[in-house]
Amino acid sequence: MIKMKKTLSLIILISVISLFLAESAFAQLERTRVQEVRPVELTFMAPRNINLYTVEPLSPGELHYSIMHTFGTVDSGIRNLWGIDQGANVRFSFEYGLTERLSLGFGRSSLDKVVDFTGRYALLKQMSDNSMPVSVSLNTSAGINTSSFGFLAEDYTFSDRLNFTGSLLIARKFTENFSLQVSPTVVHFNRVGQETNVADTDLNTYYAIGVATRYKIKPRTAVSAQYIPTLNGENTSYNLALGIDIETGGHVFQMFFTTSRALNDQYLIAGENGDFFDRQFRFGFNVNRLFNIRGR
Amino acid sequence: MLQLQNKILTLISFLVLFFVFTADLEAQSYITEEGYVEFKSSAPLLTFKGTSNHLTGLIDLDQNLVDFYIDLNTLDTGINLRNRHMRNSYLETDKFPFAEFTGSMNSIFDPESDGKQEVTVVGEFTIHGVTREMEITGTLERVSDEIELIATWTVLLEDHNIDRPSVIFYELAEEQEVTIKALLKLQND
Numbered sequence: 001m002i003k004m005k006k007t008l009s010l011i012i013l014i015s016v017i018s019l020f021l022a023e024s025a026f027a028q029l030e031r032t033r034v035q036e037v038r039p040v041e042l043t044f045m046a047p048r049n050i051n052l053y054t055v056e057p058l059s060p061g062e063l064h065y066s067i068m069h070t071f072g073t074v075d076s077g078i079r080n081l082w083g084i085d086q087g088a089n090v091r092f093s094f095e096y097g098l099t100e101r102l103s104l105g106f107g108r109s110s111l112d113k114v115v116d117f118t119g120r121y122a123l124l125k126q127m128s129d130n131s132m133p134v135s136v137s138l139n140t141s142a143g144i145n146t147s148s149f150g151f152l153a154e155d156y157t158f159s160d161r162l163n164f165t166g167s168l169l170i171a172r173k174f175t176e177n178f179s180l181q182v183s184p185t186v187v188h189f190n191r192v193g194q195e196t197n198v199a200d201t202d203l204n205t206y207y208a209i210g211v212a213t214r215y216k217i218k219p220r221t222a223v224s225a226q227y228i229p230t231l232n233g234e235n236t237s238y239n240l241a242l243g244i245d246i247e248t249g250g251h252v253f254q255m256f257f258t259t260s261r262a263l264n265d266q267y268l269i270a271g272e273n274g275d276f277f278d279r280q281f282r283f284g285f286n287v288n289r290l291f292n293i294r295g296r
Numbered sequence: 297m298l299q300l301q302n303k304i305l306t307l308i309s310f311l312v313l314f315f316v317f318t319a320d321l322e323a324q325s326y327i328t329e330e331g332y333v334e335f336k337s338s339a340p341l342l343t344f345k346g347t348s349n350h351l352t353g354l355i356d357l358d359q360n361l362v363d364f365y366i367d368l369n370t371l372d373t374g375i376n377l378r379n380r381h382m383r384n385s386y387l388e389t390d391k392f393p394f395a396e397f398t399g400s401m402n403s404i405f406d407p408e409s410d411g412k413q414e415v416t417v418v419g420e421f422t423i424h425g426v427t428r429e430m431e432i433t434g435t436l437e438r439v440s441d442e443i444e445l446i447a448t449w450t451v452l453l454e455d456h457n458i459d460r461p462s463v464i465f466y467e468l469a470e471e472q473e474v475t476i477k478a479l480l481k482l483q484n485d
Contacts, residue, residue: 027359028361028398029352029353031393031396032352032367033367033369033393034350034367034369035367038369041380041383041384042381059377060376062376219385220461247385250467290377292375292376292377
């Protein structure tokens with residue numbers, strides 16, 4: 001009899017449990033993500049942060065057009081509208097995404113009339129679960145100085161006109177709002193001299209560390225900064241710029257104050273910089289537009 | 297006497313077991329993991345669609361439970377850049393990965409009869425972390441062992457605190473037309 005009671009209680013227990021299980025199986029579905037681990041997106045709002053290229057890749061078929069400006073130094077005073085009257089240095093560029101990782105572009109800067117060809121390759125992508133903590137891209141540029149050097153006694157060969165940049169962009173989106181990129185960079189000019197806008201007229205190769213950062217203050221607005229100390233050279237110093245990014249669905253506007261006229265990597269690093277803290281900085285702005293020219 | 301007691305106990309146990317098993321057998325729940333979702337934005341300058349084939353859902357006729365959700369990261373508008381901005385600046389899928397609906401049917405669906413039957417469900421729709429009470433009318437149709445579901449309704453971005461910058465009012469509509477289509481299979485235990 002006691003045995004029987006035990007068996008009975010067991011049966012009832014099992015029944016209750018299975019009833020309960022059956023009930024819960026028919027309740028709300030458990031929410032599961034299709035892809036638990038995803039690449040981290042929008043480390044920066046645009047493929048460029050102030051003047052430096054970022055790890056933000058283009059998708060295949062995406063075209064990035066940007067036009068960048070810097071004006072005269074702010075310390076030239078109100079009579080020159082704080083440098084605006086001195087006219088703008090302008091750089092425009094196009095960059096096209098060929099694959100998920102590779103994009104190629106070209107641009108032209110008014111400073112030394114340089115036409116350059118650029119390539120970015122995404123080596124690593126930061127993942128949402130930190131299995132890859134950083135994004136790393138290779139950034140390269142080859143520029144051609146198209147100035148007329150007829151006033152010089154000696155010939156200027158095509159090779160003399162070339163200048164190059166190679167940099168490794170290492171970036172991490174630390175939080176939803178804060179991103180930081182550090183980029184060891186080498187710049188080389190085949191020929192330097194008084195006629196080129198470099199800080200050291202007898203130094204061909206320059207080394208620098210580029211630092212770019214942004215902090216999102218609103219969903220589509222961020223404050224940004226760049227700091228690029230040049231590590232060698234007698235007259236080189238550092239570039240410092242502070243700015244604000246505004247994204248308006250397709251366009252990213254970037255307004256900034258910077259210590260350099262330069263708008264491409266070669267001249268940012270090899271060129272002269274004013275003293276930010278002595279009002280030797282310039283107003284500048286970029287308009288970035290991303291198009292999709294290969295729709296599905 | 298003892299014998300009788302034993303018999304009664306045995307009978308009760310069998311009854312309990314029988315009840316448990318029949319409860320399972322009678323269950324009429326239909327599920328899908330690959331339903332189709334589409335949202336359509338019709339703004340003055342631009343009309344575009346986002347689609348996904350990852351709608352997961354359950355219709356339980358016994359409990360009158362209708363429960364659906366979609367992983368918003370699977371929505372594709374055809375342009376990667378637009379997808380990135382949709383995920384990061386609008387839907388904020390890192391914080392709010394799912395859109396979901398849980399409710400019950402107002403009218404009775406008869407799985408035995410043929411043809412499309414109009415059904416109204418009432419429940420809670422959540423997207424971007426904001427839940428709204430909703431009444432959605434759609435059709436259910438028995439197709440052999442499966443049920444085909446089609447429903448369309450309108451979601452207002454403002455209702456769910458999905459912000460639109462003033463500059464793109466012409467490119468992104470306030471009213472998003474949502475359509476779901478799914479073939480739900482009878483769940484076998």
